[in-house]
Amino acid sequence: MDPLPSGPSPLVALVGNPNCGKTALFNILTGSRQKVANYAGVTVERKEGSLLTPSRKRVRILDLPGAYSLDPLTPDEQVTADVLLGRRAGETQPDFIVCVTDATNLRQNLRLVLSLKRLGLPMVVALNMTDIARRKGIVIDAQRLSLELGVPVVETVGVKTKGVQALIKVLDGTAMPVPARPPTPATWSPLSAADIEHDQAEVRRVLGLVGGDRIDGVTFSDRVDSVVLHPVLGPLILAVILFLVFQAVFSWAQWPMNAIRLGVAAFGDWLGAALPASLLKGLLVDGILAGVGSVLVFLPQIIILFFFILVLEDTGYLPRAAFLLDRVMGAVGLSGRAFIPLLSSFACAIPGIMATRTIQNPRDRLATIMIAPLMTCSARLPVYALIIGAFIPHRTLWGGLELQGVVLFGLYILGVVGAMAVAFVIKRGAAGSGFHALMLELPAYHWPNLRNLALGLWQRVEIFMSRVGTIILALMVILWALSSFPAPPPGATGPPIQYSIAGHLGAWLAVVFAPIGFNWQISIALVPGLAAREVAVGALGTVYALSATGNDVSGALTPLIAQSWSLPTALSLLAWYVFAPQCLSTLATVKRETNSWRYPIIMAAYMFGLAYVGSWIVFRVSTALIGVA
Amino acid sequence: MLTTSPAGQAHPGPTDISLNDLGLGMPARVVSIAAADASTPVELGRRLAELGFLPGEAVRVVARGLMARAPIAVRIGTGTFALRLFEAACIRVCPEQPQPA
Numbered sequence: 207m208d209p210l211p212s213g214p215s216p217l218v219a220l221v222g223n224p225n226c227g228k229t230a231l232f233n234i235l236t237g238s239r240q241k242v243a244n245y246a247g248v249t250v251e252r253k254e255g256s257l258l259t260p261s262r263k264r265v266r267i268l269d270l271p272g273a274y275s276l277d278p279l280t281p282d283e284q285v286t287a288d289v290l291l292g293r294r295a296g297e298t299q300p301d302f303i304v305c306v307t308d309a310t311n312l313r314q315n316l317r318l319v320l321s322l323k324r325l326g327l328p329m330v331v332a333l334n335m336t337d338i339a340r341r342k343g344i345v346i347d348a349q350r351l352s353l354e355l356g357v358p359v360v361e362t363v364g365v366k367t368k369g370v371q372a373l374i375k376v377l378d379g380t381a382m383p384v385p386a387r388p389p390t391p392a393t394w395s396p397l398s399a400a401d402i403e404h405d406q407a408e409v410r411r412v413l414g415l416v417g418g419d420r421i422d423g424v425t426f427s428d429r430v431d432s433v434v435l436h437p438v439l440g441p442l443i444l445a446v447i448l449f450l451v452f453q454a455v456f457s458w459a460q461w462p463m464n465a466i467r468l469g470v471a472a473f474g475d476w477l478g479a480a481l482p483a484s485l486l487k488g489l490l491v492d493g494i495l496a497g498v499g500s501v502l503v504f505l506p507q508i509i510i511l512f513f514f515i516l517v518l519e520d521t522g523y524l525p526r527a528a529f530l531l532d533r534v535m536g537a538v539g540l541s542g543r544a545f546i547p548l549l550s551s552f553a554c555a556i557p558g559i560m561a562t563r564t565i566q567n568p569r570d571r572l573a574t575i576m577i578a579p580l581m582t583c584s585a586r587l588p589v590y591a592l593i594i595g596a597f598i599p600h601r602t603l604w605g606g607l608e609l610q611g612v613v614l615f616g617l618y619i620l621g622v623v624g625a626m627a628v629a630f631v632i633k634r635g636a637a638g639s640g641f642h643a644l645m646l647e648l649p650a651y652h653w654p655n656l657r658n659l660a661l662g663l664w665q666r667v668e669i670f671m672s673r674v675g676t677i678i679l680a681l682m683v684i685l686w687a688l689s690s691f692p693a694p695p696p697g698a699t700g701p702p703i704q705y706s707i708a709g710h711l712g713a714w715l716a717v718v719f720a721p722i723g724f725n726w727q728i729s730i731a732l733v734p735g736l737a738a739r740e741v742a743v744g745a746l747g748t749v750y751a752l753s754a755t756g757n758d759v760s761g762a763l764t765p766l767i768a769q770s771w772s773l774p775t776a777l778s779l780l781a782w783y784v785f786a787p788q789c790l791s792t793l794a795t796v797k798r799e800t801n802s803w804r805y806p807i808i809m810a811a812y813m814f815g816l817a818y819v820g821s822w823i824v825f826r827v828s829t830a831l832i833g834v835a
Numbered sequence: 836m837l838t839t840s841p842a843g844q845a846h847p848g849p850t851d852i853s854l855n856d857l858g859l860g861m862p863a864r865v866v867s868i869a870a871a872d873a874s875t876p877v878e879l880g881r882r883l884a885e886l887g888f889l890p891g892e893a894v895r896v897v898a899r900g901l902m903a904r905a906p907i908a909v910r911i912g913t914g915t916f917a918l919r920l921f922e923a924a925c926i927r928v929c930p931e932q933p934q935p936a
Contacts, residue, residue: 399884402881421912432898647886
């Protein structure tokens with residue numbers, strides 16, 4: 207093998223309108239050699255990958271966020287413009303631009319090409335989705351297009367490995383500048399309306415010459431939209447799709463979740479039997495394994511939910527859902543665009559909050575961020591499942607509905623209603639600034655691409671697993687230490703944990719939480735639950751396992767709490783979990799996203815207040831009702 | 836029905852109407868982008884232009900929402916965008932007679 211070239215590799219930026227197939231092209235070019243991170247100071251996703259060309263040249267490829275113009279309106283577009291102009295701190299100006307265009311939508315895409323040309327950086331136009339265009343009968347003369355635009359044009363098919371050969375050849379070729387190129391003094395003067403009109407005239411002229419100047423009458427997407435966006439049928443279809451997604455998240459996930467639960471328990475038993483009784487064994491079995499295992503069981507649900515979100519996104523349905531919900535969202539002052547972040551928040555608020563960057567209006571965006579944690583994330587599920595399993599009887603209601611399922615659904619609704627109320631108050635209290643735009647592109651429908659789907663899913667799994675392996679693991683160790691030290695004094699009669707730091711902390715917190723019906727075990731579990739909600743179940747397990755004589759953490763918990771908690775306590779805890787800000791990672795994301803401590807602090811305060819008041823009402827009312835009955 | 840006052844300042848031609856008043860599926864062409872009223876921010880018109888709402892472009896309403904017929908889905912050139920009524924109110928269009936195929 208030839209030695210790899212040394213020295214800096216050239217940096218190629220992929221630029222294009224949203225929905226031009228840019229990310230699919232990026233996935234084909236870089237395969238799994240991708241690094242997903244954030245741009246410094248903002249939570250705009252930064253995707254970089256690398257490509258080894260046939261002549262063994264290493265090329266770095268940066269997938270810039272989609273943009274409609276170089277005069278930015280969103281944080282995404284700001285990043286794209288700044289990077290291209292070489293004025294983003296911590297980013298080097300790209301050596302080469304690949305402008306990705308959708309061959310079926312050149313009328314829109316070519317304006318960006320004309321803008322990019324003004325930057326003066328070396329560039330090539332990738333004429334993407336040529337296969338779809340050909341099927342529609344659109345044949346574009348790439349050579350003529352290149353001649354008219356004055357930049358090289360290559361045809362690509364962003365979903366096939368063979369479809370990018372021509373582009374790789376260009377990246378490999380001698381046309382690539384040496385990386386030691388002195389930085390171009392980047393100048394950009396914002397386009398006026400007249401400039402944009404002028405550009406469009408040029409686009410029309412070019413399209414007329416290359417054969418792309420065709421506007422179809424009623425397209426396939428139009429026919430689908432006449433049903434999917436129908437005022438009556440559309441919302442019905444949306445409701446059915448959402449119902450199916452939730453059904454899948456809760457029923458398909460059962461089998462793998464049980465497998466993980468049983469596997470972890472079996473491993474714990476084996477480890478418990480194999481190791482001699484010691485401090486280390488306690489840490490491994492009671493601390494780490496029981497705790498991490500209780501979080502790991504969510505992996506199947508997260509995979510299934512993100513699978514559906516990615517499929518709906520890839521087919522083009524998600525923006526349609528935003529269209530259908532815009533009026534409802536608008537009633538509480540949100541944009542239809544808030545739908546996608548809020549839907550993601552049902553899996554986890556963190557990707558949800560990160561997805562708010564597609565909302566242009568800062569106020570709308572902030573309101574969406576503030577209510578995202580009220581969506582019932584999957585981390586709340588184990589707590590709900592535990593309490594519902596222990597306190598709500600298995601009973602079939604009229605119509606074949608199951609009481610436990612109805613209660614779970616009610617908790618989801620409570621979260622949504624709470625979120626809408628909070629959004630309404632936020633938008634009421636704050637004077638509107640800027641305009642509340644929708645302006646959402648509804649891309650043509652197409653089949654989801656398996657490779658993109660798999661890569662997207664894998665990236666979500668990686669994020670979740672790294673969270674389990676870092677923050678959650680560390681917290682489990684800390685919690686175990688808090689509940690194990692100091693050891694009980696000789697001759698002590700109570701369970702050991704009562705004498706530990708956690709026991710004292712719980713006793714103190716129990717005073718605060720007594721009015722809403724929480725005992726000291728719950729109060730202890732709420733402390734690590736602050737770091738990640740799902741940890742509370744593991745913590746309860748740890749608290750009860752350590753305070754009981756037995757070693758079986760997961761199995762014993764349900765009957766244990768059914769015995770030791772009253773029904774009002776259980777209901778109060780459920781209400782607490784609907785509203786309480788129990789995830790430090792979410793607050794950290796909000797801090798990063800809003801670039802200020804102000805909003806995470808406001809969020810924590812309002813959610814604590816809401817949770818305390820909500821739990822207090824639930825506890826008092828249910829106590830009174832049970833007392834009466 | 837929700838009506839918008841066509842207080843556009845630029846090129847109010849005799850035949851042009853607000854995009855909001857264009858019938859479903861009726862082919863039309865964009866005449867101009869004009870602020871519907873003084874409170875409409877400058878960025879709005881500019882972004883509409885950047886999305887392709889430019890004089891001479893073919894435009895057609897693809898779908899309307901259930902409540903107050905909002906938002907609307909609009910085909911512009913070869914792309915489709917969802918717009919709120921106040922956004923669409925900035926777009927003046929001239930209906931075309933449906934061409935026989």
